[in-house]
Amino acid sequence: MAMSSGAVYVGTTVSSDNLKGFILAVVSSAFIGSSFIIKKKGLKRAGASGPRASSGGYGYLLEPLWWVGMVTMIVGEIANFIAYIFAPAVLVTPLGALSIIVSAVLANFLLKEKLTKMGILGCVLCMVGSTVIVLHAPDERTLTSVQEIWNLATQPAFLLYTASAIAVVLVLMLHCTPRYGQTNMMVYIGICSIIGSLTVMSIKAIGIAIKLTLEGNNQVTYFQTWVFAMVSITCIVIQLNYLNMVSTSS
Known part of the structure; x- marks a missing residue:
C-alpha cells in the first residue's frame, strides 16, 4: 500500500511539474510573439534613418522601441527557460509555435500586414501540431547529474547531428547570406532554426543543472x-542577430 501511495505521489508531482511547464511555455510564447512585432517597429524606425539590419546595420541598438521589444523577449525567454526546468523539452518546445500565431495576429493589427488564407492555414497547422505533440508528450526521464546529459550529448549519433548542423549553418552564414540573404529570408530562418535545435538541448541541460543544484545536488x-x-549563450546571440535580419529582409 505504501508503494502504491508513493507511486501516486510521484505521478502527481510529474503531472504538476508538466502543468507548470505548460503554463510557463504559453506565457513565454505570448511575450516572445509580441516582442517580434515591437522589435520590428523599432527596426523600421531605425532603418528609416540609417542602414537596415538586413544590410549589416546596427542603428537599431539606439532605438528605444527596439529595446522595449528586446526586454519583452528576454522576459519570455526567462519564462521559457524555467518551463524547461519543470517539463520535458518535447512538451515545451512545440508550444513555442504559439508565438507565431501571436505575431501573425498582432502584425495584422499593428503593422497592417494582411493575414492571407495561407497564413491562416499555417496558424491552424501550428495549433494542431502543437496540440498533438503536447497531448502525447512522454514523461521525462529522471536525471541525477549534468554528467548524464553530457554522456547523452556525446553519443556518436548526436555528435554526428551536431557536426552536420554546424556545417550547414556555416555554409548558410558564409556562402548564402552574402549572396541571397537580403532577397530570401529563408536563409536567415534556416540559420535560426538549425541553431535553435542546439539551443533547446543546451538550455534544457542548464535548466536541469539549476534544478538539481537547488535540490542540494550541486x-x-x-x-x-x-x-x-557557453553553448546556450553562443546560440542565443546568433539567433538574435539573424532574427533581426529576418525582420528587415525584403
Missing part, C-alpha cells in the same frame, strides 16, 4: 555545466 562544479552555458 552541479556548478562540473565543467560540463559551463560548456552547456
